[in-house]
Amino acid sequence: MKIFNVLVLCTGNSARSILGEALFNHLGQGRIRAFSAGSQPSGKVNPVALETLENHGVPLPEARSKSWDEFAMPGAPALDFIFTVCASAAGEACPIWPGHPATAHWGIADPAHVEPLAARRAAFETAYGELEKRISAFLQLPLETMSSAAIIEAARVIHKEAAA
Numbered sequence: 001m002k003i004f005n006v007l008v009l010c011t012g013n014s015a016r017s018i019l020g021e022a023l024f025n026h027l028g029q030g031r032i033r034a035f036s037a038g039s040q041p042s043g044k045v046n047p048v049a050l051e052t053l054e055n056h057g058v059p060l061p062e063a064r065s066k067s068w069d070e071f072a073m074p075g076a077p078a079l080d081f082i083f084t085v086c087a088s089a090a091g092e093a094c095p096i097w098p099g100h101p102a103t104a105h106w107g108i109a110d111p112a113h114v115e116p117l118a119a120r121r122a123a124f125e126t127a128y129g130e131l132e133k134r135i136s137a138f139l140q141l142p143l144e145t146m147s148s149a150a151i152i153e154a155a156r157v158i159h160k161e162a163a164a
Contacts, residue, residue, distance in 0.1 A: 002144055004080040006034040007101075013038025013065040014046045015112040016085040019128055022053050022060040023135045032139070035077065037068040046112050052124040072097060080143075081151070085131070086110060102148040104155035106134050106162075133162045 006028075008020035017036035024034030045063045053060055070076060079101040085108045108130050111123030137158045143151060 001031065003030070004028075004032050004143060005077045005101075006032055007068075007071055007079050007082045008034060008036045009038065009068055009082060009084045010036070010086040011039050012042040012112070013067075014042040014044060015049045015110065015124070016108045016127055016131070018045050018049045018060065018063055018065075019053065019124075020083065020085055020131050020135070022058045022063075023128075023131050025060075026058045027132070027135055027139055033077070035071065037066050037071055039068055041065040041067050048111070048117075048120055048124045051121070052128050056128065081155075083155070102151045102155075104152055104159065106131075106155070106159045130162060134158050137162070 006024050008017040008024065010017035013036055017038060021034045021036035024032045028034065042065050044065055050060070050063060071079060076098070078099050079097055080099075082097065082101050082103040084103070084105045108127050109123070111120060111127045114120040114123040138155060141151065141154055146154070
């Protein structure tokens with residue numbers, strides 16, 4: 001069985017992309033190996049992101065905020081799919097990814113700066129739910145037999161249906 005490598009990108013790599021990495025790894029059940037990174041990493045993972053994952057029983061043992069440059073360097077994992085989860089990262093000039101992985105944008109509202117704390121926790125729950133819905137649908141696809149173009153189109157449809 002092929003294991004697909006997924007990179008989830010956001011600007012700060014502290015909240016949404018962290019949730020995406022954990023969910024892809026958890027729901028992918030060994031079929032997916034996911035990573036996350038940011039164009040301008042904050043250097044720390046938002047504690048409410050970790051709290052949200054813990055509340056859902058989703059492990060992320062090595063959570064850390066890191067630059068997307070790590071995944072464009074020689075020796076980095078060969079990526080099959082890249083998902084941007086914030087508009088900022090989607091609009092930035094990305095590195096040239098080795099192997100030209102399929103890319104899609106799944107915009108999720110940023111929960112990290114919502115105040116007060118109770119509202120922030122609710123915003124993280126919303127982001128978690130939106131990502132879980134999209135990732136679950138993506139994992140139902142027969143990725144092994146689909147072309148890159150078909151996968152990109154399916155990811156767009158998943159985003160559009162989840163946002164509706």
